Amino acid sequence: MGTVRDAIGGGDGADPCHELGPLKTCTRAGTQCGSCVPLLSKLLGQELAAAGLEVSRAICEHIPLSRRELFESVRVLGLRSFDEIIGRLGSGTGCDLCKPAVASVLASQHQEYILDGGRAALQDTNDRALANMQRDGSYSVVPRIPGGEVTPQKLAVIAEVAADFGLYTKITGAQRIDLFGASLDQLPDIWRRLVEAGFESGHAYGKALRNVKSCVGSTWCRFGVQDSVAMAIRIELRYRGLRSPHKLKIGVSGCARECAEARGKDVGVIATESGWNMYVGGNGGFQPAHAQLLASDLDDETLLRYIDRYLMYYIRTADRLQRTARWMEDLPGGVDHVREVVVDDSLGLAEELEAGMARHVGTYEDEWAATLADPERLRRFRSFINDPDAPDVGLPRVEEREQHRPAREDELSDGRVLLGSRIAVREGA
Structure with a gap:
């Protein structure tokens, strides 16, 4: 807390950080899991108010409104796209703060497929893939299991999918089964089998x-x-x-x-x-x-x-x-x-x-059922745009407790890690 307060006040002769972005950069607070960002934002507001400075509630430099003001403005004006919103309520081309906020507001109000109508570019990585990206660049798949109740037949389908695609499985604290290690191009094939068995998206990737x-x-x-x-x-x-x-x-x-x-x-x-x-x-x-x-x-x-x-x-x-x-x-x-x-x-x-x-x-x-029914939407799930039919050959894995997890850097024989598959490197290259 002391370090953050010093950064806001400009301690030790440094330039004061009066906005959240610069504050995160100079203190590193909120740059890991992000759990402390709301507290950081609240502390920033308190310190600015105590110093007699104006506390901005703007989402970012492009939209000078709070989220609440943005939500009501979109609702009253009937706006349906980012371009309409930025044209009426903001300026510029947007950023990684206002774009996801606008995407969320539009999704809450209009209940439309979140990647259509130019909204895909507003989403973060997880929402664009309809799956959570993991530390090695692979994705997890989380089918919805309402109330934690699931039939033996559906459990068998999950087991078969995990075995066929070589996925790591774990029962979560949310009474669901998480399947880890899928590549982007595998997601439609995995979800096709799950949807046919009666599953739907668990929205583990979304707000x-x-x-x-x-x-x-x-x-x-x-x-x-x-x-x-x-x-x-x-x-x-x-x-x-x-x-x-x-x-x-x-x-x-x-x-x-x-x-x-x-x-x-x-x-x-x-x-x-x-x-x-x-x-x-x-x-x-x-x-x-x-x-x-x-x-x-x-x-x-x-x-x-x-x-x-x-x-x-x-x-x-x-x-x-x-x-x-x-x-x-x-x-x-x-x-x-x-x-x-x-x-x-x-x-x-x-x-x-x-x-x-x-x-x-x-x-x-269901977002995955809607995706599978539309060939154009399925085009997003390609590992290589310049070779759309080529599968991702996978990432290095290590067996542990009878399952396979991502290899750590110290477990790789050559110490070199590339996104996608491993590529051999000649000595002296």
Whole structure:
């Protein structure tokens, strides 16, 4: 903290860093996993305010609006492309800050295929590939497993795909199965088999709903008082693909023993004898937060209605890359304000927020199914543009615990690593 404050104030005679980009460059803060970037941004604002300087909420130099202002401007003006937005609301050609922010806003409002209409160039690497890039340049594949429930037949398909493509498999903390090590050109073939088996994208690559975690609930557990699996599946299928300022995680526990760790999620649902308690604003990560009680003993329909309102209010008003916990901290009144808006409808937005969620639910389309159905969209998944039919021959792998992982540099015999395949180098070259 002291180093960051010194950089903002221009300690030791250095030029002061009054913007996030230069601050990250000179302190290296926020340049690794990125988890501390929201805290860094908040600290920058506090230090500037304490010094009597104006605190800019602009997304970047190209769009002089906060994300909330951008969202409302796009909604009111009916803008549908980056060019329209930059022409009406900004200037220049955009950057790696405003382009993904615009892409997220457009995806939240218009529910269209995220790579069409010139939007592919706005996305980061993961969204462009509809998969998470790993440290060695390969990609991971994460099919959705709603509520963590999966049939033996579907498990067999995942196993067959992993074996046939030589993928490393791991069960994640989100009750899903992650398949690692796919090359870009393999992704369509992998997803074709998964989609045919009834799977769809788990959106592990997007700022969207990731998963809904559940315990086994009253179906099996002798302590369960409600069917947490059925509710978790219903919630996940309702909000799947929902694009937001940051990733979203939800948990549903079948009793107060809290085996699904629902209070560590953006939305937590815990069963009671009379219905469901709804908690909001929890997360793990760099700054863990326990979710706070929003409403008690809700029936199924009221619970979903409140989640609709809560998520849409967050999507409309949060800053770029701001989790729900930090968003609620910054709201005047915190959870009490959220309760007034979501439960009491103090702003008169309930019907509008519910309608926005209804549009999302009614227009949802699995991104990988849509990709496989369109030859033009499939053209993006080529390892070599100048030789589109040539497969990527793979990256060096090391066997460990009966699976194959990326080789470390010290494990390579020649010490040379190139993106793509290894290429032999003659002595003296």
